[in-house]
Amino acid sequence: MAESHTSDAFVEFERVQKSYDGETLVVKDLNLSVPKGEFLTMLGPSGSGKTTCLMMLAGFETATHGDIRLGGTSINNIPPHKRGIGMVFQNYALFPHMTIAENLAFPLEVRKIGKDEREKKVKRALDMVEMGKFGGRRPAQLSGGQQQRVALARALVFEPELVLMDEPLGALDKQLREKMQFEITHLAHQLGITTVYVTHDQTEALTMSDRVAVFDDGRIQQIAAPDTLYEKPENSFVAQFIGENNTLRGVVKEIKGDLAVVELDDGELIDCKPINVTKVGERTQVSIRPERVEFDKKRLQPGVHTLKAEVLEFVYMGDIFRTRLRVAGNDDFIVKTRNAPDQKRLQPGEQLEIGWLPQDCRALDA
């Protein structure tokens, strides 16, 4: 979980703690390092401490304990306006009494940059987000997506090396949000800036980031690249939080290297990969992704354990079929299948046997 100190770390949190009331810790012993140019997303449910971390980095909150470093120097005692960090806020925070161009010129003005250069930079930043024609408008005259672009341009116009984004796409509708996700990532990579992005939307985190730090209860639960996070969750929280996930509870029966046999609560046996179970007799939560469940016997490895299942509900979702099964006493076992020409459509009431590859099924902490 904790990152080791690397020499190319640009942003570093070292043993950072934060408490608002002196009784409970909102952030517990946070260690994190972000290399230059990385797009890191802090993902977690509300109250997990991710926004507090961002605010500490921006300078609006002070760390109760620990050290935050930017480019190797501690910034604990540097006021926000001297940190030179660009920031995009959830509600965009465009100054309503200024035009778009004035909004963009603001960070340049306070840096005492000459008028000609200021105008040049403002124009370049607006063109970068394709808002060049809107310089004379007021924020209220723009749509949500346009305001979002302007906010982004404003955070970038003074060429910061680090940009923080606090759920910037939360207020947009789904379609626009997806479009903006790609635009932001492209822009960040193109400009080579380091980005720390906060969201509670896991799809957003998976699509945009180089790495995702999953927060819960004031700690980073796992920090990894999106595919690792999805396919190899290290604990049951991450497995539950990222993507859709089926959970079965049981006790470890035996462990043989990369393979474990788990006896489920109703007595059935399954094969899985031990992740953070170490000894026989330990309780475990077994996690399996809905799209990795097989019910076609031809595609199952011979000799693996299978489970009896009953179809409860079949939902046609266009690109996929989503089938709800009763498996080992769990009424919420989901199976997702691709809508292919030869794909079988299961009928409610149908009895079948399901199975999976042992490496797709992960035995995690209980």
Next chain:
Amino acid sequence: MSDVTDATTAKRGPTPDDALRIADSGDGGPVLAADGTPLKRSLSRALRVQKMRALALIAPLLVFVLISFIVPIGDMLFRSVENRMVGDTLPYTVEELSKWDGASDALPPEAVYRDLYFDLFLAAEMKRHTRLGSRLNYESSGMSSLFRQAGRKLDDPGDEAQEALEAIDERWGERETYFELFNAAEGAEIDNDLLKAQKKRIRYLSDTVPTGEMDFSPSAEVSALLPLAARVYTSFAVITGMVDNKVVAKTKPMESLYLALVQDVTRPGFADDLAAYNGPQKDALAALANSGLTAPDYTAIFEEVDRDWVNLDTWRVIQTHSGTFTSGYFLNAVDMQKTPEGPAVQPENKRVLIQLFIRTLIMSLTIMGACILLAYPVAWLLSNLPARKANVLMILVLLPFWTSLLVRTSAWKVMLQQQGVINDVLVWIGLVADNDRLVMINNQFGTITAMTHILLPFMILPMYSVMSTINPSYVRAAKSLGATNWTAFWRVYFPQSIPGIGAGSILVFILSIGYYITPEIVGGTKGVFISNRIAYHISSSLNWGLAAALGTILLAVVLLLYWCYDKIVGIDNVKLG
């Protein structure tokens, strides 16, 4: 990035709404509803029920406001130009006087003095001449006593005339003679116009509606023969019968009747008219006609009452102020006066009102400025504190609202007076010598201090309501963009709080410009407002016309400033909540 689905850039196919919009733009004539009626009409029909319901909901308040607020204010404002008193009290005089050229050096003709005698006599009988005297005294001092004296001395010529009449024929000493003469007998023609006109005059002069049965009606024949006497007797009869509820025939007529009778029987052509007359008391009248009586000299009567009645200026004042409407009150309100030659500036020692207006404006602006300076930090703190602490502070802000205005103002009196708390403390500390205590009350300082305190909540509340809507992320954004605390406040926070300052300023300024009670208590003579002057004219000098004119100007100034504010800041920028 060009294919975003933003409203401004989106390309989309035509929708049904578009078709309506195109039709609405006027190319295809009026849009029709499904049943073929124009859409606008059918829409307004559909909305009418809603409008009526809304109107019914506000109707009680509307009626209440109209009756208890708009109408009295309208009436009060109307008083600033209304000037019926001269014309209503001296109707015949004013009519006759209008023929006189005030610019000439000649006194008004005898006819004016004659009408003045009878008008003034009736007014004195109803004790209304003093009111007219006070009214004209606003324009020219001395008028009040002139009218009061005249009211007392007009009886004497009437008594002399009565003695002369009785000497000629003793029947003229009997009350019944007069009643029989002027009353219309059974079946005789009645002069209804005369009766109605006199009723109207008495109604005005007595401030009551003459009611009750009267056993008298003026004979048309006699009123043609003796027009003046019939008029006087009819007005006397109305007073006696309908106001005092006495028997007309048994009551002694008023003295002016005898003079009127003398006037009538000595008029040219009376003998001929009498010959054609067939009514009662013909022989008694004939005795008068042949007695060699001479017409009364009214000018001489008034000259004897007071030399000023034969002064041209007296008559010029009366003539200038005899119109139904006058600009005189407004001219007075701006330190000018209405003269026969037109508007003129008041003499220097009477010019106080413009100065008072200016002082009221400057002090109101000072109070407003002081309120802004004191309220801004408080409002900022309120809107940035956690809710629980903010509520406690808010209660402290609102506390003055729950205390009586008089108590608060009196408290300031206790604080500020020379033997008061502040001076005592300063003396005790040694900052001020005991024999050199600060004068902080009964002057402008006292008024400004007390009113700033009293009006402060009116500034804090709108400011607070605006500031609490300013998202803290604006200031954070400014700081993250590199602005110092001051720059973030001045360039980002302050501009967004201006609507609150505007709303509070309008509220405080308009409240303070018309404030009365506090300046009255702590203002002394130097710290009073125009409203105190208005109150003085309403309750002490009773010059309601001037008070109304001052009030109208005050209202106009407020509306003008409001309009200016709307032009400069825009009233839709004002947020009260």
